[in-house]
Amino acid sequence: MKEFFKYFADIFTGVRSLLIGMSVTGKYFFSPGQIVTQQYPENRKTLKMYDRFKGEVIMPHDENNHHRCTGCAICELNCPNGSIEVISARIDGPDGKKVRIIDQHIYHLGMCTFCSLCVKTCPENALAFGQEFEHAVFDRTVLTKILNQPGSSILKEIA
Amino acid sequence: MKEVIHTPVPLVEEEEYHINMGPQHPSTHGVLRLVVTLQGEIVKSLKPHCGYIHRGIEKMCEKDTYPQIIHLTDRIDYLSAHINNHAVCLLVEKALEIEVPERVKYVRTIMDELARIQSHQLWWASFGMDLGGLTCFFYGLRDREKILDIWEETTGARFLQSYYTPGGLLWDIHPNFQKDVKAFIKYFRKKIRDYDNILSGNVIFRERSRNIGLMSKEDAISWGVTGPSGRGSGWSCDVRKHHPYALYDKVDFKEILYTEGDTLARYLVRMDEMRESMNIIEQLIDNIPEGDFTAKMKAVIKLPAGEYYQRVESARGDLGLYCISDGNKTPYRMKFRTPSFSNLSVLDHISRDLKIADLVAIGGSLDLVIPDIDR
Amino acid sequence: MTSNIYDNFVASLTQSIHEWLYHVMPPTWALISEMTIIGLVFLLFYALVGLFLVYAERKVCAFMQNRVGPNRVGPYGIFQTIADFIKLLMKELITIKNSDKLLFNIAPFIVIIASFMAIAAIPFAKGLHAIDFDIGILYVIAVSSLGVVGILLAGWSSNNKYSLIGAMRSGAQIISYELSVGMSLLTIIILAGTMQFSEIVQGQEYGWFLFKGHIPAFIAFVVFLIASTAETNRGPFDLAEAESELTAGFHTEYSGIKFAFFFLAEYMNMFIVASIGATVFLGGWMPFMVHGWDGFNTVMNYIPPSIWYILKTGFIIWLMMWFKWTFPRLRIDQLLTLEWKYLLPINLFNILLMAFIVLMGWHF
Known part of the structure; x- marks a missing residue:
């Protein structure tokens, strides 16, 4: 039974950690103001x-x-x-x-x-x-x- | 002409094969060549072949004066250039029994810690890339750029600074230095949370790194694995704690120790060290005393005849400098005990019977810098 | 059935071409020329979509990494991929000693033909598809897994150990994940009661299957996303390429246009699985309509169905890019663990749940 709950807890924590990671890249995707590239020959x-x-x-x-x-x-x-x-x-x-x-x-x-x-x-x-x-x-x-x-x-x- | 007789030697067992990782391979971080014996995808053994970027720095040191040696040490472990410079400076100062001004010690300690943060940022970036998370690479480099800018303003160079001279600094810190460093720490404390969110907590990363490349404390000691890699195995080997130099006996900092000895532990040691380095900098940055930026030095530095040894904690581990002087202005012999060399030697031991993907992860977690191996 | 103003246009256009062809030439020739026209149209479409997706991927990943991405060739760099394509066309095709020449040359074509065949069954709008099989889903699943044959051949014939490891990984991966893709689609087939794409889309007129089947459909959608990402060999499941481990995996030895074929096929496979996902779960070209809200439905109907289709497919493609540019890569044993220990049991249970819900009539 313990194994059984651990199985679902693993899925839940795993998916949660993946979503946290996606929130980071997602945040940067929707904030183009944070682009750090310097456009060299132009600048x-x-x-x-x-x-x-x-x-x-x-x-x-x-x-x-x-x-x-x-x-x-x-x-x-x-x-x-x-x-x-x-x-x-x-x-x-x-x-x-x-x-x-x-x-x-x-x-x-x-x-x-x-x-x-x-x-x-x-x-x-x-x-x-x-x-x-x-x-x-x-x-x-x-x-x-x-x-x-x-x-x-x-x-x-x-x- | 004498005929060369080749005796057939079985190099591999049945169902095993060799594969050359490197010298051009994306995850060996330079020109390291690993001859890996594989069985399917399982690593049976591996032999590192060094020397692809051997430049004879130890020999070159023998014709250079002590101030000139500084710029060569930059190029040993280019990611902790300041710390390598520091080793030479400390060695010369120890031999000549010079006390450097307090201001110099402050600046050197801050610069060393910035170098450590910077090195760990680049390591984090490339480690993420080794594991396939390409975005990590850009986040790491993005934040590292801030430190490089701070250095460029004060030292004039972004990468190979040669900023320390025996007895002090090349020139004084820039008026903006303190302001910039404080701004950077404020910025990076926010960004390091991204690091944790995107990689440290990620379930794929955890599974890839936990219980992979297990290295016991005994292994670490017997192979001489120092630095964050050794401290991940619970070996307290921080030179800053055990043989303090500069201001490390005055500042309050923890030696990060993890006892698991796996790839994840080595990863977490470096992540915590970045935070700890920021703590050290914060303690010092507001208290830099006024004063000279260099001690009085003779124009020609001659070390008294004898043998000298100086250790510093570089970003990769215990960097030792062994110097024999015959009283001339150039050393008779200079030997670098570079941390990456001994860290590499354990790679075969800890990556056996793991998969080729694990080998990449372990290699990344040891944080090898190839010029540091070959010198 | 609501009348869509664009339906008649597409239908009458195809119908008039059809009639004209049969009018000017005998039936056999008319059929052949129809096939040729459709083939050419798809070929053009294929190239354009492939080029655009490469550009889109580079822009998306650039924005996620605080960069600007390609911005030199043309406004916002939109011609960058065309320039790259021309470069690849002009590059030398290196032939390797001791490689199996025939298989080595044939492998890129197998990969590209497999994805080309799958595209035929996808409905882009009402009546706008090459073939409308009554077992459309089965056909697509069958055809899309052909691509792995090409990858296996490429890895084996290159006579390169890195390529071989990549190919073997890819084989194990596709065999496993094919199951999950099939089963997650099966869940929806239970709900839809048909395997024909046109009828599946029609069944989602008032509410997409993602909403109609609520919990099991959502689980099936997530499983489908994961499994189809794995099936297209994209990150975090790009073990066949795994550039940090195997340099470039199965296509290490390919250069020039042959490499471009692999590259293009990868993106087209992504487009195809995204299309299937959009069609099966998100209603394909069907506008977002709610039963009873006539005013709202009319407004939605003014947006052409192809636009709906592109938006939905684009959303899924974007999700898959988001995965790739966030997660580290899995190891081969973890990849198989994920499939056999997590996705497959969940999927089997999910099918039961869906069947139960359909039997009890608990879906919308």
């Missing part, structure tokens, strides 16, 4: 990444095309996988001494793991993270970037 205009978003490593330049990089290559030393190559040159300084300046700050985006050690350890805060995240390209050589802009020079106060 490009309004899509704003967070300030600290690590999209790529950039070297900020001011309006006079000055950057802050001295070419000390600490970022190159700290990079765990060789994404950064600093090629520096020596030119004659104003007082006749040789001065080290940056020639090319090469950044391999394709190898970067965004560990943020370069940005963190840069003594002059010359590097920063950019917000650009659409990095898909057809040619991977495009991913190798030269961060200092052509014709740019170091900010006077640092040098």
Whole structure:
């Protein structure tokens, strides 16, 4: 007899639990306001990444095309996988001494793991993270970037 | 040329056959390959074949400085990246005998617990999918997105944050951090009820998971199954309780223990751990003290020669870090004791004589992350 | 019998085509061309319904999962399935070494022919059906279980262990659940007193059988829903496919249009069982009418019967989608337990109850 009642109790509790589950999906079915999908290419205009978003490593330049990089290559030393190559040159300084300046700050985006050690350890805060995240390209050589802009020079106060 | 002689070895008994689950199989959660010996639909034995995503992280650690190792540990168990980072940081801090600021400890504890919730959410999502409830997957990911947003705002990355550095944090928390975390907890306390309604209480799920994959406490200890999987068998193995680090000796939290040792128990442990993690965060989030976000560290970190071991409780279990230093700026040897590896080893033992569908359920309940196995 | 304004239209249309054909050609040719026309119409209908149901399923599951679903091809993505279909048409048909070529190629057609045959007996409106057998229900049950032969062949001939496991599961599943489908329909046949679809619909003029037979009819309806979901291999009974266990089950090795056939047949089977459910339990194309409420009945009669039919079928299809996107999958032994331990005894008892109620005249 106990078995008999258990049989029906099982059916009842089982069906009840199924209905509870269906109420969850049913609730979402009838409340389209809860849709969380972001329609990506359409919302490009309004899509704003967070300030600290690590999209790529950039070297900020001011309006006079000055950057802050001295070419000390600490970022190159700290990079765990060789994404950064600093090629520096020596030119004659104003007082006749040789001065080290940056020639090319090469950044391999394709190898970067965004560990943020370069940005963190840069003594002059010359590097920063950019917000650009659409990095898909057809040619991977495009991913190798030269961060200092052509014709740019170091900010006077640092040098 | 020498002729190779093949001696015929009977690999299978009569009426048995092999089947390869993986490396491309929807329910092995990555590139795990299980060679399953089946009799009809009954699993007779199985052999895991690892190494499909072996990247040699332990070897790579030997050429990296300690701050550089952080970003490699992210990629071991990518679902508890913060916790892995924490292990390296604690190891370095222990070796150098550095006391980190109180603020750092608070933030690290909160981040670790967020990582645990996030990992369990994704596990819940994929576990539901393993059992055929596809909608679970989207609910889990939907709620996980909120945590990823919080992380993105503070750390700049959604997945592989590398947020901790030896001695502190990469940068301070975002001004919105506390507000967002509190909003998330309020949100998730509501949504976790959906989880229970749609899966935990469901009669099909209960029948699929109860008394499936029984693992006794002795089994758990002898196979070294730690984390929620081990605690589902009643083995009290929470590193946070037994060897507290960060703020775990100050906060009030329960170690979730279930004694049944079946798939359902392992499931319930994780569901309760999500709630418990929210309790921990709620205790800490309002009390983050002001202060530095990093301790004073030398530019080049060199550990004194010697051997060091550091354990943390990752979302999957006991993550151990063994490091031999010869006094240089790079470790001489780095060894990770990853929880998924030993959790996988018990799979053969507990899934014998069950059906192939049960194997999928058990594999899901162990919450394996394949890069964590292969490293 | 209430006169429906749309009845005459359908009847006169078919009648005039019929007369015209017999007028222009000898009877044999007229019969053949009639058959061809009906076949083509059904083929078109079949493809359209299949495509629409795939779209509907994707939208329904998307809304249940807080997503928007397909929305790129055409307004609200309505042409998405057509684009998918074209893609499947252009894909390479991979032939597998060591597979049984003949059976491998023939299997998708068996599946699709089985569902195509079943559709013939379904009444879409008054007089709008291909054949009106006097044993319509028996015919549909017999024909719809043919599809499993195709699934078994597909799984066996693929020479793939996953496929074979899926096929064997499917065989065990259909053999069991065929019983429940049949018996739940039998319950209603007792009430209706006929197996002819047109008469079953006519018998539900003032009150559908779900209401007329109250308790036993409701139990039969629930059993029918569960069993027919299982019979169509849909979640939570999709063990034959079980993508998390068997990757894709019986159709693992199929590609391109052959895969599309399986896919289409699955949705058509769902449509067919939903149609049978709607016809037997919810009155088919019969509008919702209450005896004595003439004004109300006239209003209801203005809605064309095909719309009623589509609404009812759509409701059942939606229920089945709701099941699929909520529940986890059963295990094979639980599947059989559910059938032999729960559904079958309940069903047998239910038939007795229905017979008793009909004998005592306690139905409405």
